[in-house]
Amino acid sequence: MASVATVLSITLFLLLLQLTIFPRNVLSNPDQDPTSTDCTDRWIHIRRLPPRFNLDLLSNCSQYPLFDNFCPYLPNHGLGQKTHTRSLSWFRTDPSMLELIFHRRMLEYPCLTPDPSLANAVYLPYYAGIDALSYLYGPDVNASAEHGVEFFDFVQDDNPGIWARHAGHDHFLVMARPAWDFSQPLGNDPPTWGTSFLELPEFYNVTALTVEARAWPWQEQAIPYPTSFHPPSLALLESWIRRVRRSRRSTLMLFAGGGGVSATPNIRRSIRDECENSNATQNIGGHVKFCEVVDCSNGVCEHDPVRYMRPMLQASFCLQPPGDTPTRRSTFDSLLAGCIPVFFEDLSAKSQYNWHLPEEEYGEFSVSIPKEEVVFKGLRIVDVLMGIPRTRVEKMREKVLELMPRILYRRHGSSLGLRTQKDAFDIAVEGALQRIKSRLKEVAVETS
Template sequence: MADKSLNLVCRNSLFFIFSVATLFFFLSWFFLLGSTDGPNFIENPNPNLNPNPNSNLNPNPSREVGRQIHVRQQREPDAGTCDPKNAILKVFMYDLTPDFHFGLLEWQPEGNGVWPDISRTIPDYPGGLNLQHSIEYWLTLDLLSSTLPGRTAPCTAVRVLNSSLADVVFVPFFSAVSYNRYSKPRPPEKVGRNKVLQERLVKYLVKQEEWKRSGGRDHIVLAHHPNSMLDSRMKLWPCMFVLSDFGRYPPNVANVEKDIIAPYRHMIRNYVNDSSDFDSRTTLLYFQGAIYRKDGGFIRQELFYLLKNEKDVHFSFGSIRQNGISQATRGMHSSKFCLNIAGDTPSSNRLFDAIASHCVPVIISDEIELPYEDVLDYSEFSVFVRASDAVKKGYLVKLIRGISREKWTRMWERLKEVEGMFEYRYPSQKGDAVQMIWQAVARKVPLVRLKLHRLKRFSRYEDGSKPRRFSRFDVRKLIQAETV
């Protein structure tokens, strides 16, 4: 009898304990959910599904301060305002002397100032073909304006004055202007100013603490003109280059893994209020430009002889001179398809002229790399043709004529949706080329951090107390780490 009573007491005790535990469990969940304002999600660090120019492609990079890593939740900034705290990319910019940047545009500093007061006036950038590679101008202006009170441009990138808080380090050298204007020596110079500036830049960079911390891997160097930085690119190879293509770079110096491809600034006028359609664009296929080119550009000659007598195909020589831009604008605005053929290098601004014209690009350049292709599907608004196929007699025209009105219209509509991604503006606007380039840089930041952390695995403290620093280039160790 005593045993039965004892068993009953034990069962009741266990039931009581279970009931109390269950009650506490539900109460804890109730208070936990009640203490929040809703679920908090960390966005995908590599968004690749929404190329809409009106959307924010926020990569949400983590930020390392000292030994702690803080992951910020990305939030949409208030409409019309910019709060630097919401920036997805923090950028430290070297205060290079004006002869590296706006001084090349004949801007004169006031006193000991390094930068123009852009709240009052903005130095002019040279026109004509110089504008193709003016990316350095637009990105620098965007950084300078990023901390101005009442800034209305988006908060994609913001300038910070403390490099330890930065994701990347920006090198404000206007390399395209330097190449275009100062490559040839001017008496009594024996060496062109462009070469001298590059030598000075390398000497300056390798002495900086920011360089020594990373070996230059988190540094952004602008070399958009294919011939810019010719004398220093091999020395600065660990950096993140912003380029138009990889045509004149060996793959160990520039590659899609670490570098950024940025669009040219188009030369022809935008097609504003485009009310054209398949029938009103009477030219089937349009090309006007230099025909006789070297390297990969030999294909232009072959296509010229194949297409010059084709009905409703315009294929002719043209240049910026003698009203060439106005002619090209009229021609591309009245054409269904526009050829983008490899020239001296795999890319040209003709692709971006076509996008601005809503003329469906036909890309014949096997080695081309395209801006922000990790988030933008070019096949939705472009036709890609292998060079070996394009030079087959009748192949190209047959392919283009076989594209239906419905398919062309879908591509034409998509061109109008994405054209803003290729526009350089100041002040910058949401989803434009400036913001898209900063977002592309932000998507590289996690990989840069990964490589730097891997390099420090066995040499974080060389003498037992000081953090590991990179030597001038530390090429051998860096190459070994890359091949692990």
């Protein structure tokens, strides 16, 4: 059963949801001048969904033991519990709560309209990733092709003019799992991993914001994983950036993660082998040691940011090898720590997060080393990183600090000063609006 605190959190969330019937920025801080916001081409209508598609799903938070009991991660509107009682910015955030986090922030969006005919885009507050749990880990595992069918019937039939106006092209939603988890081909018998939500033709026109997108579907776009850092004010963000800037980097490279213990050659095994064979204890290029491994096997790091953030603050480079899927939350944790990410394939970030981390800028804040060179040709990662001039490393870290506000999700109800800086949510909404605008123009040309 969910705790009393969780029930109260859900109740408050429901109350705030009711406020979306008002046309303007009803939930934003009172120090904001509503007339200062230019909403041209930015109006968004939030579809009112029955709670079975979002809030009711939270009441089942302890019913999927094969996944996890996610009740502890619901407080603070999906940010999770504070890392300690006096914390203002750090929470035990679970990435699967992104749908809640995004929904709560949408209630503060300054250009909401109750009139869908005036909207440039329509947001669907459907918790697709949480709804998928019954198909991935629960009683509906053999009916994965049904995921989304009831939801589509509702959005098409309830106030049908909203959907019919652009056949769903102006709709978008957030999915807090990799797109691969929603892309099981229809008709698979027996079913394989995942649901078929993104394979349903009914949703082909909807823009899907996911933590990891596939390469080919036009409607999918990756947005950053939520980290544990959610500052409520500009002062707290700037304080953290100052700490990151002055942090002493005593370790050349760090890997925080699991895996790499199988006999089969792979990049994680190569990283672990290289780190275990690196036993430098002297000052080399300004570093006391070559490599450190923070073992995060079995999810031990996921809700304990102290376990990995402190080592990241002390490392110059953070290794980001692919795992079960190409992307990692650790990429964004390392950016928050000022630790320069090292990628081993483009799908890990470069071809994913171009709204938040422009592809043409990757050489300014990250290092790319082909995994095949390391695994099969014996290229030593440490040799590549040691060969980068210190002046370039310093410039790369400054670029990381510059990008930091773009990849974090600030806390809801944040101060006016912080809201002058675009965060991951702002950029995702802006990107969705632009993509929908572009797509509607294409459809108009195709049908003319």
